[in-house]
Amino acid sequence: MxxxxxxxxxxxxxxxxxxxxxxxxxxxxxxxxxxxxxxxxxxxxxxxxxxxxxxxxxxxxxxxxxxxxxxxxxxxxxxxxxxxxxxxxxxxxxxxxxxxxxLSHLKAIEVDPASGLVRVQPGVTLGVLDAATQKHGLVVPSGTVTTTGVGGLALGGGLGFNSRRFGMTVDNTVAYDMVTVDGRRVRADLDKNPDLFWGLRGAGHNLGVVTSFEFQAHQVGPNVHSGLILYPLDQAEEILTALDAHMAGASRALTVDPVLLPAPPMPGLPESLIGVPILILVVVFTGDPATADEAVEVVATLGTPMVNTVGPSTWLQTNSILDVIAPPGRRNYSKGGYIAALTPPVAAAFIEQMGRAPAPDGPGVSAAIAFQAVSGAVHDFDEDSVAFSRTGAMWLWEAVVQWDDPARDDEFLAFTAKALASVKPHVLSNSYVNLTAHQGEEWLRGLYGSPRKFRRLQALKAEWDPRNLLRFNKNIEPASGTGASV
Ligand SMILES: Cc1cc2nc3c(=O)[nH]c(=O)nc-3n(C[C@H](O)[C@H](O)[C@H](O)COP(=O)(O)OP(=O)(O)OC[C@H]3O[C@@H](n4cnc5c(N)ncnc54)[C@H](O)[C@@H]3O)c2cc1C
The missing domain is CATH 3.30.43.10 (Uridine Diphospho-n-acetylenolpyruvylglucosamine Reductase, domain 2)
Known part of the structure; x- marks a missing residue:
């Protein structure tokens, strides 16, 4: 439900x-x-x-x-x-x-600069978290849009521009305080309720009400390199496949997230191209500034860019670079999943779908096919170490739509369904719970990877929410017959 x-x-x-x-x-x-x-x-x-x-x-x-x-x-x-x-x-x-x-008013943040441990309440948004930790040169690996809440993001996974260096948010979570569905306060970490601790890291929306997170932050910034590289669509297939190969061996301090979308107005972009589908590479390099140019140069020469804005920046500017395409107050929907590689047929299928995007409805970006790198350090953590699943994934992709007129709901939703259908044979059966609409019961059973993991989550659900009171989520029903009372 x-x-x-x-x-x-x-x-x-x-x-x-x-x-x-x-x-x-x-x-x-x-x-x-x-x-x-x-x-x-x-x-x-x-x-x-x-x-x-x-x-x-x-x-x-x-x-x-x-x-x-x-x-x-x-x-x-x-x-x-x-x-x-x-x-x-x-x-x-x-x-x-x-x-x-x-929980949106629970906004406390405590940073311990010495240990890098950060205690955060669920109503904190990512921009506020970044601002608090950057005062100490620290970052909690999380997501890319500043208005996203820590609560939902950190309980589902947490993928962003630092994931290739440090892993997902769930890989950097060391403890939770939770209120159980019958109103008891419990703690979950490696020692206390370790099974719950495992489940909260990826399937946390299903198990209780988390009132505080404890994260391990890392030194990043304040100076980093970032920006956008714009390519015409006719170069997109070649660039996406070359990027796939390049990122397999690239520095973990480099993240390149491609987006296919109608060109937004940008300095340096001819007016005739605005609204025409293009490829944008969102480039972020957080490593040694002395090696930034070299790391970015390779990406900029994968094709012949129309515009390249990559240069020195700060972490706070960088991690708000995508805010402009995610304004509040519009109708939104997305569908997507994991893929193992951006091969030529996969890239071609996405590019073809982008050419069929609905005509815009309202200002801003109406449709996009966006990719996020799920590589580097994300795969340092064992598949069974947490509930979140990552096996085989190298990219997360999603078809995202934004519009205003309710009468056009079907048209925009259909675009995301067709994008999914066009690459279905290449989409992995495991997925990321946070960045897609629900895709049905069969999909849900594969979401966390192996059937064994799903059974473990059903048993946890039976233990911590046997009446399934928390069912407004990608819902895991309690295993029948194991409903121990909490
Ligand atoms: C514009 C945009 C950009 C995004 N970018 C990224 C990104 O870069 N990386 C990424 O990983 N994800 C990203 N996401 C997805 C995001 O992680 C999920 O939408 C996430 O669920 C949002 O959390 P929230 O607290 O804002 O949402 P809410 O709508 O408040 O909650 C989402 C879910 O989490 C549950 N939940 C919320 N708080 C708690 C709690 N305290 N305890 C238990 N369950 C709780 C809710 O029941 C609900 O099912 C993005 C989403 C959007 C819309």
Whole structure:
């Protein structure tokens, strides 16, 4: 179940509750659909699900509030949705009929410069996290758009411009504080609840309400090299395949994420090309500045660029370079998965699909096929070390669409479905939970890799959420017959 409660009976039941007995000890703000402030409280980044109305939003002020809200919902068996940054593609943070525990106001960050350990609450967004850690020359490996929430990102995986150097966010998480679905506080690390610790690192949306993360940060920046290299589409197949080969042996401090998209207005780009599909390489080099030119030069000579903006920058500028193509308030959707290699047929299929993108609807980028490197240090960590799956993946790709007119929903969704169909034989059966809409039950069973891993997650779900109260996510149903009470 994702952005809707399919069960009409449950929706009706939830709509009749008045929550008049919600505890007065709750310090945050609580909203029912008719309350002033409800519309603002239920607004999330993705407007596609704006007509979905949660039954109740408990906007928590602190962890005690989380315990209060969860216990209230649990005592009444109410379906529980969690909202941190609100970036879920499926709109899972504010679904129809749900009792929402809103964690977006839990924003504490503590950085220990000596150890590099960083404690973060789930409502912190990536830009704020970067700003806090960069004061000490540190970075927590995470994602690429500053408005994304730590909560959902860090529990699903966390892939970004530092993953080739340090691995995923889950590989750099050393502890969690969690409120269980019946309202108990527990800790999960290598010593305490190690099985839960394993599951939270990749399947964390399913197991409890994480109220604090402890990450290992690394020295990065403040000075790095980054920028965009723009190529015409007729060079794209050759460049994508050459890039695939180059990255296999490239410095781990170099990340190059290709994007196929209609050309946005940019200095140096002829006006006649604006809106025409092109290839952009997003280039980030965080290693020794003395070797940056050499590392970047190879990428810039894979073809004949139209524009090349790569040069000295800061980490904070670099990790907000993609914000411009991810504005809040539009209708959004994406579908994608892992591929093992950008071979000529795979690259050609993506390029052909890009040529069939829907006509834009509103300002900004309407459709893109974006790739993120899943290489280097990501594969230093064993497949079974955490729930997140990585076996065989070298690239994560997704077809992303943004539009404004609800009447065009089908057209934009169809583009992502066709892009997926065009490369289906090459898409791996394991995947990354965070950067795609739900793709059905069979897909879900393969998402975490081996059947053994999925069974382990079902057993964990039975132990930590046996009633499946947390079901507004890519939902793992509890294993039957193993439902130990928590
Ligand atoms: C524009 C954009 C850019 C992105 N870029 C990247 C990227 O570079 N790298 C990357 O890895 N991902 C990226 N993502 C995907 C992102 O990781 C997921 O959408 C993630 O779920 C967002 O987390 P959130 O807290 O913002 O979302 P929310 O919608 O608040 O939550 C998402 C899911 O997490 C669950 N959840 C949230 N908080 C908690 C909690 N505290 N405890 C337990 N479960 C919780 C929710 O139940 C929900 O199922 C991007 C998404 C968008 C929209």
């Amino acid at each position: 994702t952005d809707r409660v399919d069960d009409e009976e449950e929706l009706l039941f939830m709509s009749k509750l008045d929550f008049g007995d919600f505890p007065s000890s709750f310090r945050g703000s609580a909203f029912r659909p008719d309350d002033p402030g409800y519309a603002e409280a239920r607004t999330i980044w993705n407007c596609r699900t704006m007509d979905a109305g949660p039954a109740f939003i408990a906007q928590c002020a602190d962890t005690d509030d989380v315990v209060t809200a969860v216990r209230y919902a649990s005592d009444r068996d109410l379906p529980l949705a969690l909202r941190s940054g609100g970036h879920s593609t499926d709109g899972a943070g504010m679904p129809d009929g749900a009792f929402v525990v809103d």
